[in-house]
Amino acid sequence: MDIGFLGLGRMGQAMAANLVKAGHTVRVWNRSPEAANGIEGATRVATAAEAFRGDAAITMLADDAALRSVIVEGGLLDGAERPAVHVSMSTVAVALARELAPIHERAGVAYVAAPVFGRPEAAANAALNIVAAGDDAAITKVQPLLDAMGAKTWRFGSEPSAANAVKLAGNFMIVSAIEAMGEASAFAEGHGVSKAALLDLLTNTLFASPVYKGYGALIAEDRYEPPGFTLRLGAKDIRLVLAAAEGAGVPMPFASVLRDNLIDAISHGDGERDFAALATVAARRSGQS
Known part of the structure; x- marks a missing residue:
């Protein structure tokens, strides 16, 4: 799959690397560009918009403010090129997830919340437990990506905020x-x-x-x-x-x-x-x- 990955902290770096290992085409972006240096096989892009397109875009950003700044205030959902599915893997507020779902729907982008349980060593070993909620067909579409990053995906229905x-x-x-x-x-x-x-x-x-x-x-x-x-x-x-x-x-x-x-x-x-x-x-x- 052709995917973008936004947010390359210790967790994000390991998760993006595992997607590359699984054979996916991965474009990576981080506010601090040097964070992408160690992800062999990934394509580093200069802007968030270049990453937020393709079959799916995955965000692993630090907090609510970062996710809102990049996705909403950054205008990514208004761009000419948008991903089919946005998989938000950050730990964010339930209220923010409820806010993001209709915004994505209006933009024609499926929104899946998929936060994870596991520390960086689990991320490196693709042993995360992933909690996913959102449109069932959208989760099924990105399931190969979740399988590349985690040991098991636990589904919690069609409302993304349930995962959060x-x-x-x-x-x-x-x-x-x-x-x-x-x-x-x-x-x-x-x-x-x-x-x-x-x-x-x-x-x-x-x-x-x-x-x-x-x-x-x-x-x-x-x-x-x-x-x-x-x-x-x-x-x-x-x-x-x-x-x-x-x-x-x-x-x-x-x-x-x-x-x-x-x-x-x-x-x-x-x-x-x-x-x-x-x-x-x-x-x-x-x-x-």
Whole structure:
């Protein structure tokens, strides 16, 4: 397939590279052009418009503001050449997804929301779990692209915003797990028990799942750099969770606690460290660091 890929952060670079490996013709664009240098076999283009055409265009942009700036304010949906399908793989607000769907429909471009679960190493190994929602025929059309980037695609109906709601629900649970491990670790160390020993036990027995094992290992080793996913981006996601919860009239009191603890971590200089650094908040409050 002839595709464009917009947004080449650590996740986007790996995802675009896997599309090239799968034999697709890939045009890549990023605001910082040097990000495209390491994607062998892809064609670097100078403007977003050159990428936003073909059989499909995939966006993996940082946040709501970036997606809106490039796609809507950048006038890409008004261009002479437009893709058949736009696959938005960023973690963005439910409200933005609801806004984008009719705009794409008026432009004659199918809109598929397909955010992902997985850190950069999963992206590099084409092992992402992809949450897709939108027109069923459009998802089927781009399924070969999703298969090249992920281990499995989970479909959640015809309304694109549903995929974003699922992604935010999952991210809320991930942050909750990190917070729980941080508090449990501080509790154990307060009683003379090594957090590494505690997390080794729990993440290999009661909580033997990828999130607990992966983030638990980082917490046990105090290994927060280099970041696979920054704490600042995690804070952005919790803000999106709270906004979507308010919009649906759903109280999420623990999400508010997580937001405040993330602000605490950022205020102490941890914003660009790995997401797992949220665990340092409980340790610092208990006088352990």
